[in-house]
Amino acid sequence: MVDIWQVGIVPEPIGKALAAQGLDKSRAVWLPPQGSFRFVADPFGLFHGDCFTVLVEAYDYRVKRGEIHYYSYDRDWTLLSRGVALKEPFHLSYPFLIRQGADIFMLPEAYQSGRLTLYKAIDFPKAWQPVAVLLDEPAVDATIFRHQQRWWMFYALNGPDGRDTRELHAAFADSLTGPWRKHPQNPVRTGRASSRPAGSAFEHEGQLHFPTQDCEAGYGTAINLLGIERLTPEEFSADIVKRLSPEGWLAGFDTGLHTLSDGGGVTLIDVRRVERKPMRHLIKLQYWLRRRLEAMRS
Numbered sequence: 001m002v003d004i005w006q007v008g009i010v011p012e013p014i015g016k017a018l019a020a021q022g023l024d025k026s027r028a029v030w031l032p033p034q035g036s037f038r039f040v041a042d043p044f045g046l047f048h049g050d051c052f053t054v055l056v057e058a059y060d061y062r063v064k065r066g067e068i069h070y071y072s073y074d075r076d077w078t079l080l081s082r083g084v085a086l087k088e089p090f091h092l093s094y095p096f097l098i099r100q101g102a103d104i105f106m107l108p109e110a111y112q113s114g115r116l117t118l119y120k121a122i123d124f125p126k127a128w129q130p131v132a133v134l135l136d137e138p139a140v141d142a143t144i145f146r147h148q149q150r151w152w153m154f155y156a157l158n159g160p161d162g163r164d165t166r167e168l169h170a171a172f173a174d175s176l177t178g179p180w181r182k183h184p185q186n187p188v189r190t191g192r193a194s195s196r197p198a199g200s201a202f203e204h205e206g207q208l209h210f211p212t213q214d215c216e217a218g219y220g221t222a223i224n225l226l227g228i229e230r231l232t233p234e235e236f237s238a239d240i241v242k243r244l245s246p247e248g249w250l251a252g253f254d255t256g257l258h259t260l261s262d263g264g265g266v267t268l269i270d271v272r273r274v275e276r277k278p279m280r281h282l283i284k285l286q287y288w289l290r291r292r293l294e295a296m297r298s
Contacts, residue, residue, distance in 0.1 A: 005041035220258030
């Protein structure tokens with residue numbers, strides 16, 4: 001079995017996810033199909049100039065190493081351009097975006113590199129350069145936001161027994177580039193129902209909310225929204241306030257939902273289907289042969 005994810009753009013504010021009826025599924029604009037055994041996931045986006053640009057993890061099962069790709073749309077949601085935003089020798093995903101004044105930063109997951117690196121756009125969205133290492137450990141799905149005059153980060157950590165799905169960690173800093181200080185209660189939350197980050201923190205009716213993956217029945221099954229009650233350098237407390245499921249978004253994609261991100265009046269989501277085509281065995285063989293050839297050349 002292989003997971004195939006697809007990304008949707010919903011032209012509604014993220015706070016509407018908390019309403020009784022939720023986001024309007026009929027308004028979703030879907031990224032182009034990726035072809036066999038490829039997918040896009042982990043969407044983050046923003047308006048820049050006359051375009052809305054979405055950054056995603058792009059994954060090909062023949063290569064098994066994620067890249068960050070971009071899709072730029074006009075305000076009528078017509079696709080204008082697409083391409084590679086960032087490619088490294090290690091896996092990349094979860095391209096979290098941060099706008100600070102005129103600058104745009106990206107904080108992609110790169111746990112295989114053993115560190116969390118902040119990139120700055122030098123030609124958005126096509127060219128990026130690393131500007132700071134925020135954490136010297138394999139952080140997963142790191143999410144940054146401003147709260148009460150501080151920078152905050154929620155993240156998971158790679159480790160045995162699915163550690164990245166059962167522990168939520170927090171850190172804070174006075175500057176985006178750090179130094180970052182780890183919260184004394186880390187992990188601030190445990191359990192597979194609501195510990196792995198799943199998108200943007202946002203305020204709604206005066207309360208801070210944060211989406212987390214529900215991994216109790218398996219990775220990325222749904223999203224549990226946390227209502228954060230206390231977040232200080234000494235304290236953290238939160239409770240699940242709503243569950244978001246994948247059903248009804250896109251025909252056939254009803255087995256997973258693991259990103260809910262804020263694009264500034266626009267919300268981005270991804271949904272999953274599972275493929276069981278016999279061709280997957282050939283794809284695995286192609287990947288194995290490619291790795292063998294690479295090893296022989298090195």
